[in-house]
Amino acid sequence: MPSSSAPKTLYDKVFEDHVVHKDESGSYLIYIDRHLVHEVTSPQAFEGLKNAGRKVRRGDCTLATVDHNIPTISRANFKSVDTFVDQEDSKLQVMTLEQNVKDFDITYFGMTDDRQGIVHVIGPEQGFTLPGTTVVCGDSHTSTHGAFGSLAFGIGTSEVEHVLATQTIIQTKSKNMRISVNGDLAPGITSKDLVLHVIGVIGTAGGTGCVIEFAGSAIESLSMEARMSICNMAIEAGARAGMIRPDEITFNYLKGRPLAPKDAEWEKAVKYWSTLYSDEGAHFDYDIQIKAQDIVPTITWGNSPQDALPITASVPDPATVDDPIKKAGMERALEYQGLIPNTPLQQINIDKAFIGSCTNSRIEDLRAAAKVAKGHKKADNVKLVLVVPGSGLVKKQAEKEGLDKIFEAAGFSWREAGCSMCLGMNPDILDPEERCASTSNRNFEGRQGAKSRTHLMSPAMAAAAAIKGHFTDIRQWQYNTSDEPTVQISSGEDQELQDAVYEHEKQPLESSELLVQDRINDIPKQSSSAPAPSVGGGDKFTVVTGITAPLDKANVDTDAIIPKQFLKTIKRTGLKNGLFYELRFVKDASGKDVETDFCLNVEPYRAAEILLITGDNFGCGSSREHAPWALKDFGIKCMIAPSFGDIFYNNSFKNFLLPIRLPQEVILSKLYPVASAGKKLTIDLANQQIRNGETDEVLVEHFDVEPFRKHCLLNGLDDIGLTLQKEEYIQAYETKRRDVFSFLEGGSKLIKPVTGAKKSKFGLKTQEW
Numbered sequence: 001m002p003s004s005s006a007p008k009t010l011y012d013k014v015f016e017d018h019v020v021h022k023d024e025s026g027s028y029l030i031y032i033d034r035h036l037v038h039e040v041t042s043p044q045a046f047e048g049l050k051n052a053g054r055k056v057r058r059g060d061c062t063l064a065t066v067d068h069n070i071p072t073i074s075r076a077n078f079k080s081v082d083t084f085v086d087q088e089d090s091k092l093q094v095m096t097l098e099q100n101v102k103d104f105d106i107t108y109f110g111m112t113d114d115r116q117g118i119v120h121v122i123g124p125e126q127g128f129t130l131p132g133t134t135v136v137c138g139d140s141h142t143s144t145h146g147a148f149g150s151l152a153f154g155i156g157t158s159e160v161e162h163v164l165a166t167q168t169i170i171q172t173k174s175k176n177m178r179i180s181v182n183g184d185l186a187p188g189i190t191s192k193d194l195v196l197h198v199i200g201v202i203g204t205a206g207g208t209g210c211v212i213e214f215a216g217s218a219i220e221s222l223s224m225e226a227r228m229s230i231c232n233m234a235i236e237a238g239a240r241a242g243m244i245r246p247d248e249i250t251f252n253y254l255k256g257r258p259l260a261p262k263d264a265e266w267e268k269a270v271k272y273w274s275t276l277y278s279d280e281g282a283h284f285d286y287d288i289q290i291k292a293q294d295i296v297p298t299i300t301w302g303n304s305p306q307d308a309l310p311i312t313a314s315v316p317d318p319a320t321v322d323d324p325i326k327k328a329g330m331e332r333a334l335e336y337q338g339l340i341p342n343t344p345l346q347q348i349n350i351d352k353a354f355i356g357s358c359t360n361s362r363i364e365d366l367r368a369a370a371k372v373a374k375g376h377k378k379a380d381n382v383k384l385v386l387v388v389p390g391s392g393l394v395k396k397q398a399e400k401e402g403l404d405k406i407f408e409a410a411g412f413s414w415r416e417a418g419c420s421m422c423l424g425m426n427p428d429i430l431d432p433e434e435r436c437a438s439t440s441n442r443n444f445e446g447r448q449g450a451k452s453r454t455h456l457m458s459p460a461m462a463a464a465a466a467i468k469g470h471f472t473d474i475r476q477w478q479y480n481t482s483d484e485p486t487v488q489i490s491s492g493e494d495q496e497l498q499d500a501v502y503e504h505e506k507q508p509l510e511s512s513e514l515l516v517q518d519r520i521n522d523i524p525k526q527s528s529s530a531p532a533p534s535v536g537g538g539d540k541f542t543v544v545t546g547i548t549a550p551l552d553k554a555n556v557d558t559d560a561i562i563p564k565q566f567l568k569t570i571k572r573t574g575l576k577n578g579l580f581y582e583l584r585f586v587k588d589a590s591g592k593d594v595e596t597d598f599c600l601n602v603e604p605y606r607a608a609e610i611l612l613i614t615g616d617n618f619g620c621g622s623s624r625e626h627a628p629w630a631l632k633d634f635g636i637k638c639m640i641a642p643s644f645g646d647i648f649y650n651n652s653f654k655n656f657l658l659p660i661r662l663p664q665e666v667i668l669s670k671l672y673p674v675a676s677a678g679k680k681l682t683i684d685l686a687n688q689q690i691r692n693g694e695t696d697e698v699l700v701e702h703f704d705v706e707p708f709r710k711h712c713l714l715n716g717l718d719d720i721g722l723t724l725q726k727e728e729y730i731q732a733y734e735t736k737r738r739d740v741f742s743f744l745e746g747g748s749k750l751i752k753p754v755t756g757a758k759k760s761k762f763g764l765k766t767q768e769w
């Protein structure tokens with residue numbers, strides 16, 4: 001891609017530095033520097049590679065761990081995954097990953113390794129995540145890594161397979177959004193309050209189609225942990241990614257990390273990283289200003305992260321809302337959450353608290369929670385407070401500082417690393433109707449267990465709620481400062497490990513001279529003479545005439561499309577019954593599933609091939625490709641909505657499903673009457689037109705679809721096959737990358753192999769760096 005001298009945003013720069021090839025249709029092939037892999041979204045991708053006889057192109061750019069399915073109870077008796085993980089489907093996913101990392105020679109942190117943890121905690125912790133890199137993972141919260149000035153985003157399983165095979169991904173350019181937060185945050189206000197506040201302002205669809213750059217003095221003054229919490233939740237604002245300009249705080253965090261560049265390569269890297277900022281005058285499609293002083297302790301009340309309110313507010317009242325879709329949504333959320341309008345938030349009692357997740361399970365988060373808990377006991381009405389560190393190394397550091405003792409003295413339960421009750425794919429779940437103060441990032445229906453009630457907040461607020469038994473304004477907290485938790489430097493073999501990860505934070509970084517080097521992106525155009533790999537996929541989408549089911553709902557998240565219990569499969573099929581499970585079924589007295597009156601349960605919509613959604617943001621949230629797989633299994637071929645979650649939109653095309661964006665008024669006036677009368681619509685992709693399926697009357701003259709995606713759907717083309725035809729471009733990029741970005745070479749392969757039986761305190765084997 002030719003460099004231009006026009007001012008560029010941080011996103012523009014990182015994107016352009018990774019362009020391998022640009023198609024005439026305007027779609028780009030971009031190179032991926034870092035690929036994180038976990039057990040939930042990878043089995044089908046590895047299976048695809050095996051079936052096609054393909055290899056993993058860059059093992060050094062790939063790092064795997066287990067996090068979602070694993071129990072968080074003590075591993076003192078751990079012998080093997082087979083004996084330790086009780087749930088059969090969870091065990092299968094973990095063991096499948098363990099087999100795949102062996103078969104494909106991928107660096108892996110398993111359950112006996114202190115470096116195991118939530119994928120978004122371990123990448124930065126190891127220095128695998130670096131500024132200016134492209135980072136992907138089959139997980140929506142990959143946006144976390146953008147805190148380093150990397151372009152990091154979640155992908156679906158088909159794309160995981162694409163990256164494993166080609167080390168590239170097909171992308172279109174997103175829009176640029178800047179959210180500047182200026183001024184000082186008041187005491188007690190954390191980055192979690194900040195990001196909940198931002199989502200409350202712009203909404204969960206506010207960032208759709210955009211990469212958000214978080215900027216301004218309030219952001220610049222935050223630690224890396226705090227910045228990660230913000231970028232983590234960029235996906236909850238609907239954005240493709242969140243980014244923060246790398247600076248001295250970033251470099252200090254990274255220096256000395258096991259996989260960060262060293263010596264001369266470090267110097268070279270810092271020089272490049274120092275060029276990664278938005279130029280003066282760069283164009284932002286949206287520029288939003290927020291005053292830091294407006295941010296107060298913030299918690300959510302409903303089932304969407306945008307349902308955020310100051311802790312001093314009361315439960316909202318639907319009687320004050322005019323918009324009928326919003327009003328109905330609010331009524332449903334209040335009923336689900338068991339809340340009465342106008343109740344002051346601070347009068348709401350909780351049953352459990354969860355301190356953990358990729359948003360808030362880093363050492364700084366645990367310190368904040370421990371500071372609140374110190375010298376207190378959990379309230380009697382609070383049945384369980386789970387404290388789940390983000391990685392084995394965070395756990396060890398917390399124990400070194402005595403935080404575990406503070407938690408245990410307060411009656412909290414101190415656990416092993418993993419995703420835990422954030423999503424409850426492991427045994428850590430809420431019982432129906434239990435209310436939880438949670439530091440996680442999603443409060444969707446059923447997220448923490450069937451009928452669970454989640455309220456999102458900061459670690460300090462969750463700890464305070466656990467102690468008081470109800471939501472509490474942290475600004476009024478009486479801290480017990482008698483003797484601060486002291487850092488106990490443990491002696492013995494683990495010391496080196498600790499030092500490698502944490503002690504470097506104390507080393508001052510010499511400020512480096514700003515040097516703008518040649519950008520990598522002037523790749524010569526070449527013609528491909530390599531034999532063309534096969535590109536035929538099998539499926540196609542041309543014209544579909546089908547029954548259209550109307551769905552009157554906004555913000556339908558992928559947790560609702562296919563709940564977590566159905567993610568524990570290693571196949572792409574068999575998901576029909578799981579589709580909209582919580583909406584389609586209720587349990588009768590004997591525990592049997594009974595159908596509700598949900599639209600897909602009534603005639604003629606049981607045979608629907610098209611889904612017409614009237615509300616915004618269909619398929620928001622998680623990257624699970626299980627959502628399009630389940631729709632496809634049901635027989636759906638096309639979804640029409642005012643807007644879609646970005647990853648879901650992308651995943652749909654990979655499965656030959658067509659998502660069509662149309663303005664809400666067009667949906668309501670032209671298509672809804674046909675759908676609600678039980679009649680058919682015709683979707684004609686070649687002509688980009690929607691007609692009445694019975695009369696052939698044109699209802700929508702034109703809908704948009706990107707030319708490349710249209711071409712693939714019409715011709716049943718397989719992306720991986722197409723990309724492999726660009727092998728020469730990929731090789732040319734890699735040759736240049738080895739020179740310009742030499743500090744990225746080696747990647748996860750710089751991890752030293754197991755050198756022997758170093759015993760940790762649980763008697764488990766510990767790997768050396």
Ligand SMILES: CC(C)[C@H](C(=O)O)[C@@H](O)C(=O)O
Pocket residue numbers: 040041068138139140141154423567621622623624625
């Ligand atoms: C399992 C994974 C696909 C999912 C995600 O993409 O976010 C999970 O991490 C979540 O938080 O819901």
Ligand code: SF4
Pocket residue numbers: 067068118139141357358359418419422423440441
């Ligand atoms: S959001 Fe929760 S489930 Fe998803 S990666 Fe983060 S901790 Fe794991």
